Amino acid sequence: MSSALLIPLLPFIGFLINGLAFPKLPKQIAGVIGSIPPLAAFALSLQLFFNFDGNAQLIPIADWIQVGELSIPLALQIDQLSIMMLLIITGVGTLIHLYSSAYMSHDAGFGKFFAFLNLFVFFMLILVMGSGFVTLFIGWEGVGLCSYLLIGFWNQKNSYGDAARKAFIMNRIGDLGFLIGIFLIFQEFGTASYQEVFEAIKAGSGTNVGLIAFCLFIGAMGKSAQIPLFTWLPDAMAGPTPVSALIHAATMVTAGIYMVIRANTLFELSPEVLHFIGWIGLATAILGAAIGLFQNDIKKVLAYSTVSQLGYMFMGLGASAYTASFFHVMTHAFFKALLFLGAGSVIHAMSDEQDIRKMGGLKSKLPITYITFLLGTIAIAGIPPFAGFFSKDEILAHLYHHDMIMWSLAIVGSALTSFYMFRVFLVTFHGDFRGTEHQADHLHESPIAMTLPLIILAVLSVIGGFINLPAFVGGNEFLAHWLSPILPEGSAEALEVHVASLEFLAPLAAAFIPAIIAIQIYGSKKSVPVADAEISGVQKIIYDKFYIDEAYNFLFVKPVNFLSSFFYQFVDFLVIDLLVETVGKIVKSSSNEIRKIQAGTIGFYVFMMVVSIAIILAWTLKSWMF
Amino acid sequence: MQSIPDIIRTIPLTHYVLLSSALFCIGVLGVLTRRNAIIVFMAIELMLNAVNLLLAAFSSYFSDPAGQIFVFFIMAVAAAEVAVGLAIIVMIYRNIQTIDIGLLNKLKN
């Protein structure tokens, strides 16, 4: 058996053991069993990475569905893209498993949690390793399921359950688009395997490529939380924090970007769809950043920041900057996982408080968390030479050459990002402590199992940018070269950027100036965001997320519920069933009427007999006469 | 010498038909309107005899004895019927002290 097959299999075994033995297995053992598979998978992925010879490798597993001319095999594909994704998933995954073993240690559902995490890793690995669109879809829906299970992990609370359902259902809307895309692919090419489809496209067949690309992108919208299907992601923060870090920041939500990069051959042929992707990404980036500006829940800020960063990645894809987008996926996985885990550490220390207005001054109590969170903030704000700077700058550089309007709007979004991140950082860690005394007594730095992942991720957030350092600052553009075989020709070529140009300076300004403003407001003046009731004006609209949830509720949820009652109470009972019942009633009442004739009156019987005979006679005579 | 059929034939066939039809209708009306079982019975006899008359008339007109044989049959059956029927009526009278057929509705329900 190929060792690549073991990579997804190990987490699955972990899931089975932890899931089946959940109520009985002691926590320590469950933690170990849960954490070893991703670690082993990471080791195996590293081995794959170093032994990779440059040629994509297909590992068939089984003939899954074979009906008539339709054939869907299950197979894994190891190539540049999947190896990179494997490293991110298993690497970040291992750290988060380690972190969870401490973070969740007081939870009764500890074993179950690890089972779900392992299952998630399994499906995520299937998603990136699959050799065709159907395999991708298996992983795609599977991670959605795990997301559902983990968001609603504390299922006693109904609002968490609602958030979980919302996530699953919104994802399903996207999945329908994806599924239709797959059907179209089958219609067009008769197969869904990447290699065959892309070869067919390169050979010039396929007329419906634009429609296919559009349908696939609808799937990506759902999974990667783009407008209009983004509202589930902020709500998904109901899940335990490690889940937010792993699923809703580092891995699952980037599946949409993975898919577009994977199918770049297809998307390249439909510039309109790419254009559309770019604008959707831009709108999402700005909207997410804008809503993030005034949120006071530390996880909500990070969630909107994720939405916004995903928007950037799609913007990059829209400009055909696949390497840059992937680069951002990677660095984003580092710093956003770091930020979420840091937030988790804060929440843990603050006895489950998430409102930054009730925190403040934590820097002395949580030194490691403080420093790592700061590094993460700098990275996401795009300040050089941290990871976020390089990846975001690369996207921006491509945008600059692609579309100036998009570029300038993206710079605005970037400035917003820098502001809200420093705001949340400063309000949380600087200033005076605003929590209760009870919380103050319990303030403590997290155990080593939680701080170690923070430190590792912080290091990665600092140096992660060097993996694709542009040539003009002396880098070797490793990632671009690595990915170039699977990308369209020429897309890996380096962009010439002049250090003294607007193109180079504007992003820097967008990173630094808002940071300084934030430091002025929240650092030096120690201002604290006001209480909910005092928020007013535009700020109130933004704080309430532009009432998008309410609008969706009004536009979709209410009508469907109304239809449901209407169909059930009116159409089913009063129209269809009434018709059926009426037929029955007619038979019954007419039988009642006819029954009355049989009253036992002999005279009447005789009379009817005579009349009948007369009629028969008349009838017979008539046929005689004429 | 004039044979009986010849004498019968002196009256046109139509008259026989009309007479027996009239008799038959009277019988039918009697059955339908009277409630006394015995009168109903008599009305039935009237209908039978109307038919007998018609059979005899046709038999003579066409010199076919089959009709007259039928008449004998009918008379025999009618006699038997009267015997049984009257017995039933007597039984009914003993049971419900009336022979009004309107009251014979025990089969109802």
Place this chain on the structure above:
Amino acid sequence: MYLLFVLLFPLLLGSFLLIAKPAKAFSLALGGSIVELIVAVLLLCQAKEATGVTEFIQPWIPEAGLKFALFIDGINGVLILLSTLLVPFIIGTTSNSEKSADARYLGLILTMQAAMLGAFMAKDAFLFYFFFEASLLPIYFIINLYGGENRNPISFKFFVYTLFGSLFLLIGLIYVYLRTPGEIPSADFETLYQTASILSIKEQSLLFLAFFVAFAIKMPMFPFHTWQPDTYTVAPAQGTMMLSGIMLKMGTYGVIRMIVPMFPVGIANWGGIVIILSVVGVLYGSIIAIQQKDMKRLLAYSSFAHVGLMSAGMLTLSPEGIQGALYQMLSHGINIVGLFFIVEVIERRTKTRELAQLGGITQSSYFLTVGLIVLSLGSVALPLTNGFVGEFLLLKSVFDYDITIGIIAGITIILGAVYTLRMIQKSIFGNASKVTSNFEDLTICEKLVIIPLSILVIVGGIVPSVILNYSQPAVDLLSKWIK
């Protein structure tokens, strides 16, 4: 001869239970149904390997050319597997209740199984019709004697409604039968296929409608479905399982076995409308299910939605659609029986099926939670569960038939998630309510039903090829008639 055994064994055992009312009825029935399952599986394997057709033919009414003919091919093999597989579970679900000692009840279940097996195995159309109708009797008594509130009018409506539909089938059948060539007409399926293929377009269309009404009522399909929610709700748990798990498949089986090969021209004329009606039914059922308060009624509407998709897929006449429908019949049977059993378990303990009164069960019963979630996932067609394979093939066939209809039908995967997840959340998540606070964990017998069914959901999603390959040759043969 095995064929005859498979048909007669449950009939004899059931009759024995009905007449003799032995003391150990439960063990007898369960043991018998397991033996039946083993023999059926052996028979299916044998039939797969045999070179010719596995059949059993005796004259039945020789003067009319009717034969007592049973056979097995890939298509009815799946359904024989379904009915023999589910009945042991259904009988197992009576454990821990007063019904397990009721020989009459178990006898009725077994005789019903025999009747349905007869319908699936019949090679002669009138034999099929005979068993098709015969299966109504036991289920009528199951509902009428053991049902809940209002059982009399509801079982009556169910009986008359389905009987009414079957009459059209009988008329249509006689019409084709009388047209068969030869001195004595024949009702053998093959002969009927041949005869139907030379009928005029008008005849085909009318006959298609006559046949379809019968099966549409049985399935049931929009708008002939109004007997279903009431019947499912009122019937005792096992009756509901028999109805939804196996009996409604007689309708879908009938479509595949008779309508598809006999009236391709009729389908070409009417199929578009019928497929649209099916898809309307899919959405209609799903939307209604969203607001249901009673778990059984919710599942009834969900079942109705699933069947609509099967019927749409079959009538596209593509191999994917037929295979998908076959596979979905199997999956749907497993899932819906499991789900109804979970409802039954909840109802036994809490005396209610109202979602509003439930909640928080997951804290007291881990296996029930796992079982409910796995079975529900099968029902919402998550990949790697059995439901996905069928639904994927069905949606694909409808999509290939017409893109717009396909997309509309696809909305079911969204709505399915909506109502299923709502049911999960309201019933087992959230805080424990008054009635669920002392919820007892599952007993061993209950676990023995739920766990294997859950495993089947997963296995069916991972290795569908076992079943799909089994039915493929028969479906290919069917495609020959379609052309």
